[in-house]
Amino acid sequence: MEERVIAQLKDIGKQFPGVVALDHVNMTIRAGSVHALVGENGAGKSTLMKILSGTYVSYDGQILMDGGEVRMKNQKDAFRRGISIVSQELSCVAELTIAENLYIGREPKKGKIFIDKKQRKADAQALLDMMGLPYDPDEKMGNLSVAQRQMIEIVKALSRNARIIIMDEPTSALTSQEARILFEKIAELKKTGIAFVFISHRLDEVFAICDEYTVLRDGKWIASGLISEITQDEMIAMMVGRPIEDIYPELPECGETEVFRAENLCGGVFRDISFSIRAGEIFGLAGMMGAGRSEIARAIFGMDPLESGAVYIDGKQAHISSISQAIKSGVAMVTEDRAAYGFVGVRSIQDNIALPNLDFCAKKGVLDHGRIRQESETIFDRLSIRAPGIMTEVGTLSGGNQQKVVLAKWLVRNVRLLILDEPTRGIDVGAKQEIYNLMTELAGQGMAILLISSDMPEVLSMSHRVAVVAKGAVAGILGHGEATQDRVMKMIVEAK
Amino acid sequence: MKENKKSAALFYRKYGIVLILVLLFAASALVNHNFLKPKNLINILTQISVVTIIACGEEMLIVSGLIDLSAGLVCTGSACFSAGVLVSTGSVPLAVCTGLAFGALCGWVNGFLVTHFKLQAFIATLATTNVVKGAVQLFTNGQAVSGVEKIEWLGHYKIFGFVPVPVVIMLVCVLLIDMLMRHTSLGLLIYAIGGNEQTAIASGINTRRTKRIIFTLSGFLTGLAGVVLMARLVAGMPSVGSGYEFDAITAVVIGGTSFLGGIGTVTGALIGSIIVGLINNILNLLHVSTQYQLIVKGVLIAGAVIIDTMTKEDKKSR
Numbered sequence: 079m080e081e082r083v084i085a086q087l088k089d090i091g092k093q094f095p096g097v098v099a100l101d102h103v104n105m106t107i108r109a110g111s112v113h114a115l116v117g118e119n120g121a122g123k124s125t126l127m128k129i130l131s132g133t134y135v136s137y138d139g140q141i142l143m144d145g146g147e148v149r150m151k152n153q154k155d156a157f158r159r160g161i162s163i164v165s166q167e168l169s170c171v172a173e174l175t176i177a178e179n180l181y182i183g184r185e186p187k188k189g190k191i192f193i194d195k196k197q198r199k200a201d202a203q204a205l206l207d208m209m210g211l212p213y214d215p216d217e218k219m220g221n222l223s224v225a226q227r228q229m230i231e232i233v234k235a236l237s238r239n240a241r242i243i244i245m246d247e248p249t250s251a252l253t254s255q256e257a258r259i260l261f262e263k264i265a266e267l268k269k270t271g272i273a274f275v276f277i278s279h280r281l282d283e284v285f286a287i288c289d290e291y292t293v294l295r296d297g298k299w300i301a302s303g304l305i306s307e308i309t310q311d312e313m314i315a316m317m318v319g320r321p322i323e324d325i326y327p328e329l330p331e332c333g334e335t336e337v338f339r340a341e342n343l344c345g346g347v348f349r350d351i352s353f354s355i356r357a358g359e360i361f362g363l364a365g366m367m368g369a370g371r372s373e374i375a376r377a378i379f380g381m382d383p384l385e386s387g388a389v390y391i392d393g394k395q396a397h398i399s400s401i402s403q404a405i406k407s408g409v410a411m412v413t414e415d416r417a418a419y420g421f422v423g424v425r426s427i428q429d430n431i432a433l434p435n436l437d438f439c440a441k442k443g444v445l446d447h448g449r450i451r452q453e454s455e456t457i458f459d460r461l462s463i464r465a466p467g468i469m470t471e472v473g474t475l476s477g478g479n480q481q482k483v484v485l486a487k488w489l490v491r492n493v494r495l496l497i498l499d500e501p502t503r504g505i506d507v508g509a510k511q512e513i514y515n516l517m518t519e520l521a522g523q524g525m526a527i528l529l530i531s532s533d534m535p536e537v538l539s540m541s542h543r544v545a546v547v548a549k550g551a552v553a554g555i556l557g558h559g560e561a562t563q564d565r566v567m568k569m570i571v572e573a574k
Numbered sequence: 575m576k577e578n579k580k581s582a583a584l585f586y587r588k589y590g591i592v593l594i595l596v597l598l599f600a601a602s603a604l605v606n607h608n609f610l611k612p613k614n615l616i617n618i619l620t621q622i623s624v625v626t627i628i629a630c631g632e633e634m635l636i637v638s639g640l641i642d643l644s645a646g647l648v649c650t651g652s653a654c655f656s657a658g659v660l661v662s663t664g665s666v667p668l669a670v671c672t673g674l675a676f677g678a679l680c681g682w683v684n685g686f687l688v689t690h691f692k693l694q695a696f697i698a699t700l701a702t703t704n705v706v707k708g709a710v711q712l713f714t715n716g717q718a719v720s721g722v723e724k725i726e727w728l729g730h731y732k733i734f735g736f737v738p739v740p741v742v743i744m745l746v747c748v749l750l751i752d753m754l755m756r757h758t759s760l761g762l763l764i765y766a767i768g769g770n771e772q773t774a775i776a777s778g779i780n781t782r783r784t785k786r787i788i789f790t791l792s793g794f795l796t797g798l799a800g801v802v803l804m805a806r807l808v809a810g811m812p813s814v815g816s817g818y819e820f821d822a823i824t825a826v827v828i829g830g831t832s833f834l835g836g837i838g839t840v841t842g843a844l845i846g847s848i849i850v851g852l853i854n855n856i857l858n859l860l861h862v863s864t865q866y867q868l869i870v871k872g873v874l875i876a877g878a879v880i881i882d883t884m885t886k887e888d889k890k891s892r
Contacts, residue, residue, distance in 0.1 A: 381776065402778035411776070419776040422769035424836040433766050434777035440759040447757070487777070 082109040084143065084241050084273050085130070085161075091138035092125055099125045102139070103299040105292045107242055112264060112274040114284040114305065117294035117317050118506035119476055123277050126294070127244045130275075131163040132156030162235030163244040170227055172220030177202035179219050180234050205233050209263065223368070225256035232263065236272075243267075244275040249283060250504050253366040253532050254567075261287045279506060281310050282535060293317055318508055325511050326539035329558065330522040333357035336393065337526035338495045343387035345377045346370075348550040351387070355495065355526040360517060362541030363530045364566050370550040371530045372414055375497045378528075379411040380404035391494055405434060408494030412484050412501055414530075416477070420484040423473025427465060428454045430472050431487045457486040461516065478509025485516065496520065497528045502536065514540060534563050548573030590881070591830050591845050598849060602856040609859060616738065622825075622851035623740035624649070624806070627799040629822035629843045630751045631681075631792030636826050637755070638788055639768040639835030640688065640695040643819055644702040645796045648680045650815030651706045652800025657719035657810025666725050673801035674794055680706060681793015685786035710812050719810030729805030740802045747795060751840045764788060768835025824871065825850060828878040850874070 085107045092100040100122045107113055115123045128134045130141065132150030140147045143159060150156045170179050177199050186197040202215035211229055219227060228248055235243050249257040264274055264287060278284055284291070285305060293300040293316045300316050314325070339354040348370035355361040363371040376382045378389060380401040389396050396407040404411075413419040421430050431454045432439045439450050454468040461482045465475055472483050481501065488496065498517070502510045517540060521527055531537040537544060544561045546553045546569040553573040556565060602609045609615075628645045635642050642648075656673030660666065680702060687698035731739050755761035763784045766774045774781050799818075804810050822843075829846030831838025850871060857867045 400778075401776065402780065405778040413776055418770075419772050422766050422773050422836065424769045424832075425765055429762060429765065432762055433774065433779070436759045436762070440762075443759050445757050445759060445762060 082271075083107070084109050086142040087126070087130065087139070088142060089139035090126060090129060090141075092122075092129060092134060092136075098297055100129075100137070100297045103294065103297070105299075105302065107273045107275060108290070109241070109271045109273055110268045111289045112268055112276050112287055114288035114291040115275055115277045115294070116281070116284060116291060116313065117300075118508060119478065121294040121317070122297040123294055124246060125297075127163060127246065127275065127277065130156070130242075131161050131244060157238050157240075160239055160241030161244070162238060162240040162242070163246065164228065164231040164235060164248060165246050170219045170230065173218065175216050175218055176206070176213055176222075176230055177215035179230060180205065180215075180237060201237075205237050209233050209236070223256070225252045225260065225367075228252070228260065229263070232267075236267075240272065242273045242275065244277070246277045247279065247504065248276070249278060249280060253368075254534050254563075255366050255570075257283065279504065279510075280533065281313060284313075285310060295319055314507055325507060325514065326536075327511075327515050327518050329360065329540070329542060330358060330518055332359040332521065332542050333524060337391065337524075338528075339390040340374075340378065341388045341390070343374065343377060343389070344385045345387075346373050346382055346385075348374050348377075348547075351547075351552055353545055353552065353555065355528060357524040357526060358521045359542045360521050360527040360529055360540055362537040362544040362561075363528065363547050364534065364537045364544050364561075365547035365570060367532060369547045369570075371547045372499055374547070375411060375499055375528065375530055378404070378495075379409055379497060381411075405491070406437075408492065409497065410434075410488035410491065410493045410495070411497040412481070412488065412499060414499040414503070416480055416484060421472045421480060421487075424471060426469045427458065427463065427472055427483050427486075428468040430483055431457065431468075431490060434487055435490055453490045454486075457490050461486055461489070462512070476505075476509070478505040478512070481505055481509070481513065485513075489520075493525060495526045495528060497530070499530045500532065501529070502531070502533065534566065538563065538566070546570060546573075591828070591842055591849075595845055595849055595852070598852055598856075602852060606856060606859045609856060612736075614855070614859075616736070616741070618848070618851045618855045619741045619744070620738050620806075621855070622847045623738075623744040624799045624803045625818055625821045625825065626744045626844055626847040627747050627802065628796050628818055629825040629847055630747045630840055631795040632819070632822045632826050633829075633831060633838060633840045633843045634751065634755065634764055634788050635695070635792050636823070636831050636833065637768045637835060637838045638764045638785065639771065640785065640788065641699065641823070642681070642684060642789070642792055642796075643696065643699040644680060644684060644706060645699075645792075645799075645822060646816045646819035647703050647706040647710065648677055648793060648796045649800040649803060649818055650812060651680070651710050652676050652797040653804035653807070653815060654710050654714050654719055654810035654812055656801050657722050657804050658713065660725060661719060661721045664724070669722075669725065670801050673804070674797040677797015677800060678790050678794040681790040681796065682786065684793065685789030688789065689782035689785050707816075714810065714812040716812055718812070720808070722804065722808060722810070725801075725805045726808050727805075729802065729808065740806060743798070743802055747798070748840055748844045751795075755840060760784070760787065765836055768837075770836070821850070822847075824875055827875060830878075833879070846878075 083106055087103065087105040090100050090103045103122065103126055117123050125134065129137050132153040132155050135150060135152065148159060180202050181198050186194040186201065188194040199215050206213055206215065213226065232243065248260060252260065268274060276284065276288055288305050290302065291305055291308065291313065292302040293313065295317060333356055335357045336354050337357045341352050343351040351374055353361065365371050373382060377384045380398045380403055389398055391407050398404045398407060428450055432450045439446055458468050463482045463486065464479050472480055475483065502513055517527060529537060529541055538561050542558050543555055545555045546566050548570045553569040628649060632642060632645060652673040655676050656669040659672040660669035684699050684702055687693045688695050728739055733739065733742060755764060763774065763779060767781050767784060771781055803815060807814065825847035826838065826843045827833065828849055829838065829842030831842060853870055854867055857870065
């Protein structure tokens with residue numbers, strides 16, 4: 079790490095009508111350093127980075143760069159000064175090729191009018207080679223995985239001579255393997271003097287790759303310093319404003335009776351999957367993205383067809399060929415992509431809760447408003463959903479509370495098997511802990527839970543047993559004590 | 575200030591449209607002394623009745639993220655075919671049933687095209703429009719189907735010597751669809767499918783079946799509108815009805831229904847329809863030509879959608 083300061087943010091303040099989003103925040107970005115910007119959702123991390131990257135142009139305070147104060151006029155101006163942002167929602171055009179995406183809006187020209195496609199391809203190839211990425215510049219962006227697209231975003235930033243690359247939750251869509259490749263690249267690049275700002279909810283990653291940190295809470299600067307001089311628990315305490323012991327609760331004892339059993343499930347990308355889950359057991363599926371974990375869950379929930387195999391619930395075979403049959407059999411699923419499959423953003427919490435439960439929330443097609451209100455209010459209180467009331471639109475809630483609504487709509491039913499696919503992705507520590515506590519509470523009541531997570535510590539800490547899925551098959555099943563990250567990785571790598 | 579803006583947006587969603595109606599009403603009453611006469615007011619409601627009945631169907635479709643561009647011609651078709659049946663059989667019930675069945679059938683076909691072949695509603699209903707148009711021309715040869723005086727009462731009889739039957743039918747339709755959208759499972763599904771279809775599917779809802787039901791129901795209402803139209807004109811006119819779909823969509827949009835789906839009420843559509851009818855009426859009373867009326871209508875649609883977008887954006891920034 080060099081000591082050279084690239085940019086200094088001094089006393090940054092930003093007000094949205096009625097809300098103080100940032101209040102005298104300071105941050106110093108140094109060359110060759112990976113700077114973690116941490117805090118809970120709504121702490122102001124993204125707002126601060128939007129100011130630095132020229133998205134928000136009105137703010138208080140100063141940004142000092144190159145020996146003077148700069149005010150970004152717009153994003154293009156920020157690019158010109160060497161600031162690039164690789165955002166949560168990747169900004170690429172899926173239908174265009176890698177080369178086209180890399181040079182979008184600044185294509186090399188022939189005679190000022192026509193795009194010089196040859197030149198563009200050659201330039202793109204040179205950039206990919208420089209980063210050691212074995213992709214074809216003519217490949218369509220849409221054919222790449224999220225991780226690969228992210229690499230292209232970084233390449234794009236580098237090609238604009240970025241000095242500061244801001245990464246907003248870069249690993250939320252990556253498997254640990256993919257994340258590791260990303261981290262290796264970051265480590266290589268920082269040696270060339272590039273500074274990174276790394277925003278992540280995953281503190282183990284922050285501690286693995288960052289050099290410095292800045293903690294924000296409720297728009298205020300709390301602390302900055304060297305990662306080597308702080309522990310994870312201390313950082314969490316600063317983020318939430320109170321000490322948090324272990325974020326993973328103790329798992330309750332699980333029962334003996336089998337609630338769910340899958341026998342030789344085959345379909346899409348997976349083969350011969352067999353496992354069983356007992357009452358009160360949280361059963362984890364670990365593995366890489368694309369290994370087939372979500373696909374297995376989707377098939378059990380009737381979203382995708384099963385080619386062969388049998389599913390048993392409470393000892394009876396369940397014939398699941400549609401989602402409504404799965405729900406009737408007592409299966410519920412909290413899907414990976416909340417916004418796409420989990421809730422209807424423009425409708426109220428109450429309506430969202432009624433949606434999958436019309437079998438008892440309506441009589442002969444007429445809604446039972448009293449029942450809906452009563453069920454909604456009970457579950458609203460039980461999950462302590464933070465919202466003005468059950469009539470609040472779900473789209474206006476924070477990620478953690480949205481996830482609680484998604485859980486709520488299933489928990490008003492008598493669910494035997496609850497499938498949770500990436501239940502804590504993109505939500506803050508406090509809400510995560512609430513969801514973990516809820517999981518243990520539900521398990522304690524005898525529910526069987528199937529947990530899929532790419533967050534390795536999460537799936538290992540929160541499962542009684544973990545099945546390692548690799549290449550569409552179960553590579554092995556590990557008990558709570560014996561499952562370590564190393565063993566899981568080893569099984570993944572050795573799977574044929 | 576943000577709070578204010580937020581509540582202003584919410585206020586508009588809830589009452590803004592009523593406010594506009596009240597203001598327009600007051601302004602109209604001030605500029606023309608004939609406006610407030612009961613006969614004139616009833617006249618406005620009678621004039622909007624057919625379009626409003628169609629708007630009830632469009633409301634359900636647009637809230638579900640669908641649309642029916644064929645409604646205008648299906649209305650024409652329903653009017654002409656039911657008139658034809660009345661002329662040849664002399665039976666009013668049979669004629670009415672023909673109109674309703676034709677509408678429902680067209681709606682079902684639209685729904686089938688959309689759910690089975692995965693056509694976009696816009697395209698599917700555009701195709702139906704042409705088929706129906708051709709069928710109507712074939713059937714009528716471009717001539718009005720007359721000789722239907724037996725059904726004249728349906729278009730012109732005044733209950734208590736005061737309220738015309740079409741107005742009553744319109745209000746009953748609005749009331750029923752309002753109840754349907756607020757108090758039934760189907761209503762909840764309409765909002766859910768329009769709000770986020772994937773979520774509805776992942777909640778175990780057969781959205782394809784639901785969409786077919788919505789289309790069929792909407793087609794039924796359009797068929798009803800056609801029968802009322804025929805009774806009002808006392809003839810099946812092959813040239814009347816085309817363009818009603820846009821008048822209905824206009825009413826729906828002015829009534830605060832979002833084109834993105836998931837938001838809107840049928841009472842809003844009724845008020846939207848009354849606003850358009852009122853503007854047409856006052857411009858008529860003031861002897862403003864139809865060309866200007868069209869321009870005013872266009873500005874109104876744009877204005878309604880601009881406000882819709884603005885309140886949306888406000889929501890996003892929260």
